[in-house]
Amino acid sequence: MERLQKELRQYAVELSEHLAFEHSVEDYCDFLNNLLAATVRHHGEATIAQMSEETIMKVIKSQVRELIQLKRIHKLLKRRERI
Secondary structure (H helix, E strand, O other), X not given: OHHHHHHHHHHHHHHHHHOOOOXXXXXXXXXXXXXXXXXXXXXXXXXXXXXXXXXXXXXXXXHHHHHHHOOOHHHXXXXXXXX
16 A cells, blocks of 8 residues: 555656646645545445555546546545545
């Protein structure tokens, strides 16, 4: 899980550099951690435990990519506590 947290942090840095919003790296870290928690709630801890960290990152990146394409990521970042 430590490696996954490092990868989430690195991805948050990439998002903050590439997206033209006024959000910080910490905002993106919180958002990605909330997204991970929502994924665990949705699929269940047992299912997530069976997945590799690489697969979990692919799922999260896919979800973020979809949010970016739908132009919803900025709106969700404003309401992080609701994810």
